[in-house]
Amino acid sequence: MKMRAVSAQVLLLLLLLELVRARDCTGSSRCTGSSRRYTPDWPSLDSRPLPAWFDEAKFGVFIHWGVFSVPAWGSEWFWWHWEAEKLPAYQNFMKENYPPDFSYADFGPQFTAHFFHPDSWADLFEASGAKYVVLTTKHHEGFTNWPSPVSWNWNSKDVGPHRDLVGELGTAIRKRNIRYGLYHSLLEWFHPLYLRDKKNDFKTQYFVRAKIMPELYDLVNRYKPDLIWSDGEWEGPDTYWNSTDFLSWLYNDSPVKDVVVVNDRWGKNCSCHHGGYYNCQDKFKPETLPDHKWEMCTSIDKMSWGYRRDMMITDVASEYSIISELVQTVSLGGNYLLNIGPTKDGLIVPIFQERLLAVGKWLSINGEAIYASKPWRVQFEKNETSVWYTSKGSTVYAIFLHWPESGILSLESPIATSTTQITMLGIQNDLKWSTNPGEGLLVYLPHLPPAAVPTEFAWTLRLTGVK
Numbered sequence: 001m002k003m004r005a006v007s008a009q010v011l012l013l014l015l016l017l018e019l020v021r022a023r024d025c026t027g028s029s030r031c032t033g034s035s036r037r038y039t040p041d042w043p044s045l046d047s048r049p050l051p052a053w054f055d056e057a058k059f060g061v062f063i064h065w066g067v068f069s070v071p072a073w074g075s076e077w078f079w080w081h082w083e084a085e086k087l088p089a090y091q092n093f094m095k096e097n098y099p100p101d102f103s104y105a106d107f108g109p110q111f112t113a114h115f116f117h118p119d120s121w122a123d124l125f126e127a128s129g130a131k132y133v134v135l136t137t138k139h140h141e142g143f144t145n146w147p148s149p150v151s152w153n154w155n156s157k158d159v160g161p162h163r164d165l166v167g168e169l170g171t172a173i174r175k176r177n178i179r180y181g182l183y184h185s186l187l188e189w190f191h192p193l194y195l196r197d198k199k200n201d202f203k204t205q206y207f208v209r210a211k212i213m214p215e216l217y218d219l220v221n222r223y224k225p226d227l228i229w230s231d232g233e234w235e236g237p238d239t240y241w242n243s244t245d246f247l248s249w250l251y252n253d254s255p256v257k258d259v260v261v262v263n264d265r266w267g268k269n270c271s272c273h274h275g276g277y278y279n280c281q282d283k284f285k286p287e288t289l290p291d292h293k294w295e296m297c298t299s300i301d302k303m304s305w306g307y308r309r310d311m312m313i314t315d316v317a318s319e320y321s322i323i324s325e326l327v328q329t330v331s332l333g334g335n336y337l338l339n340i341g342p343t344k345d346g347l348i349v350p351i352f353q354e355r356l357l358a359v360g361k362w363l364s365i366n367g368e369a370i371y372a373s374k375p376w377r378v379q380f381e382k383n384e385t386s387v388w389y390t391s392k393g394s395t396v397y398a399i400f401l402h403w404p405e406s407g408i409l410s411l412e413s414p415i416a417t418s419t420t421q422i423t424m425l426g427i428q429n430d431l432k433w434s435t436n437p438g439e440g441l442l443v444y445l446p447h448l449p450p451a452a453v454p455t456e457f458a459w460t461l462r463l464t465g466v467k
Contacts, residue, residue, distance in 0.1 A: 065342050083190070247266070
């Protein structure tokens with residue numbers, strides 16, 4: 001009888017502890033052990049809430065780097081244009097610059113990364129204001145920037161740099177409290193197993209089982225990425241790639257299950273429909289506010305994602321166009337992922353550095369209107385000044401891309417109240433304003449010498465007490 005009484009007390013105590021735990025875990029992300037499990041199907045996977053850090057980050061840096069950085073001509077699709085499509089320009093380039101028996105594999109040893117200093121890269125990305133960085137771990141050429149156990153003699157440890165590029169950059173990035181994302185291509189243009197599956201109309205999965213799934217699991221377990229940027233999905237359906245099986249493991253049991261974010265490129269039927277956030281297509285620009293979190297990826301070199309020796313200055317996006325795109329993207333609820341292509345030696349050329357630092361300088365003044373902001377009830381006013389809105393709680397930010405010649409900015413959407421106050425980020429004093437029927441809210445911009453204006457373009461007004 002005494003033992004039964006003790007057992008009953010123990011059971012009662014355990015029940016009370018479980019009730020307390022359940023109460024404490026309500027609405028919390030701390031108690032992930034009791035969180036729901038996701039089944040390997042899109043209705044379940046798509047119901048997973050997007051980790052908050054991604055929407056708050058707003059701005060990231062994309063890095064396309066691989067063996068394609070050795071010829072550094074045309075684009076990162078060099079091998080495909082040369083060997084598969086046999087484009088005359090690429091064939092002539094090879095004839096004029098390399099011996100007749102030169103193969104694409106011969107570029108591998110020349111991918112040296114000799115001047116790759118991860119901390120210098122990380123310092124630049126931190127100065128750019130980026131809150132996450134996405135590195136190419138493997139492009140469609142199949143070369144891996146880490147010692148992949150299933151990419152023998154075609155990885156950065158066995159060939160070329162003889163270094164773990166993914167690991168080295170990750171260590172440097174995380175020392176600066178920046179999130180680390182990994183780009184990974186599903187397809188490999190010339191892999192024999194992929195070509196075999198393709199010939200079988202993707203009814204077999206030799207390539208997926210021997211190459212892709214082992215690589216994805218290895219990347220996650222080894223580097224614990226905050227983001228997986230999938231690509232190269234467009235030829236096969238998600239059922240061929242086993243995408244839902246992988247994502248259910250990623251969300252349920254992986255070491256990053258509570259923080260990891262993924263995009264929508266998991267099969268030819270997935271883009272803009274399934275996944276964590278949507279890319280939809282390269283350089284995607286919606287015209288209205290989407291109902292799902294999205295990201296615009298674009299490149300400083302408008303003609304290529306990888307570094308090109310034949311890049312012209314006219315191919316380089318201007319500071320104004322980059323910052324304008326950033327503002328418009330964030331106003332419409334998106335993130336802005338800006339790409340650079342390092343050289344084969346691991347250098348980021350000065351023009352790319354300059355553009356990244358220009359973004360960082362702008363964000364150092366205007367970041368309050370960007371980071372962790374939300375779309376406002378009105379996203380933009382297309383007039384002579386081109387105004388874009390963001391918000392934080394009851395505070396509204398109006399970012400105008402052109403300074404009106406009159407010095408008076410007309411805002412149609414905000415409704416002033418008796419408590420309205422308006423300031424410009426980077427300037428301490430409040431701005432004067434008035435309202436006139438049919439003209440909306442008129443803001444009198446400060447009369448300042450050029451050196452005292454906070455930025456060269458894209459100025460931000462902070463509006464409080466408006467509806």
